[in-house]
Amino acid sequence: MLICAATNNQGKLKELRRILEAQGHEVKSLKELDIHIDPEENGETFAENAFIKAEAICKACGFATVADDSGLCVDALSGAPGVYSARYAGEHGNDDANNEKLLGALQGVAREKRTAQFVSAVCFMLPDGRHLTCEGQCPGWVSPDYRPGDYGFGYDPIFVPDGVGMPDGTVRPNTEERSYSQLTPDEKDAISHRGRAMKKLQMMLPLFLNG
Numbered sequence: 572m573l574i575c576a577a578t579n580n581q582g583k584l585k586e587l588r589r590i591l592e593a594q595g596h597e598v599k600s601l602k603e604l605d606i607h608i609d610p611e612e613n614g615e616t617f618a619e620n621a622f623i624k625a626e627a628i629c630k631a632c633g634f635a636t637v638a639d640d641s642g643l644c645v646d647a648l649s650g651a652p653g654v655y656s657a658r659y660a661g662e663h664g665n666d667d668a669n670n671e672k673l674l675g676a677l678q679g680v681a682r683e684k685r686t687a688q689f690v691s692a693v694c695f696m697l698p699d700g701r702h703l704t705c706e707g708q709c710p711g712w713v714s715p716d717y718r719p720g721d722y723g724f725g726y727d728p729i730f731v732p733d734g735v736g737m738p739d740g741t742v743r744p745n746t747e748e749r750s751y752s753q754l755t756p757d758e759k760d761a762i763s764h765r766g767r768a769m770k771k772l773q774m775m776l777p778l779f780l781n782g
């Protein structure tokens with residue numbers, strides 16, 4: 572199926588594209604479609620914001636659209652930055668400033684209290700307005716120092732997931748405590764919040780489209 576990946580975030584686009592293509596879909600980005608709208612994300616939940624983005628972009632492109640709204644919810648910060656993850660430090664999408672602010676907010680917090688969840692809501696929207704939203708989560712903790720790797724974006728260098736995806740689809744404990752940035756794309760997609768939300772979407776899509 573032809574699907575528009577409704578995001579201006581290049582890190583997310585890369586992941587959405589590889590997950591959707593692995594599921595057999597043809598993906599078009601906003602850039603490829605020459606669409607330059609950036610709807611205001613004024614929802615209070617990830618699901619509301621994913622819906623806002625999917626609806627606006629689907630109207631603009633006229634075919635099936637998938638939007639993701641995601642963020643990092645830190646337990647010691649009562650769930651912050653949450654839906655404000657992209658603009659935690661003020662300026663939208665400034666990953667370095669966001670990471671610095673988060674490390675500062677957790678300064679002195681012990682390892683066992685640094686637990687957090689990455690959350691993703693993905694909304695699949697059809698031009699007739701029918702839509703399906705799925706959510707995925709990935710538990711882990713926020714490292715006190717940077718663990719840079721070859722991959723990723725956003726909070727990836729400071730987020731350490733509890734599990735690592737295996738080629739057979741199972742998950743093993745992340746005993747070596749690698750950050751999201753230090754996982755290969757396949758390892759991340761198998762356990763990531765976005766990978767899990769997209770897997771649910773893939774499972775529910777046939778019934779949604781034919782039901």
Ligand code: IMP
Pocket residue numbers: 580612639640641642643654656657658664666669723724725726727751763765
């Ligand atoms: P939004 O969904 O466009 O509002 O932005 C979500 C923000 O959450 C991004 O700007 C990143 O800072 C962060 N984020 C979402 N998913 C990931 C991920 O997989 N790795 C690292 N950061 C992420």
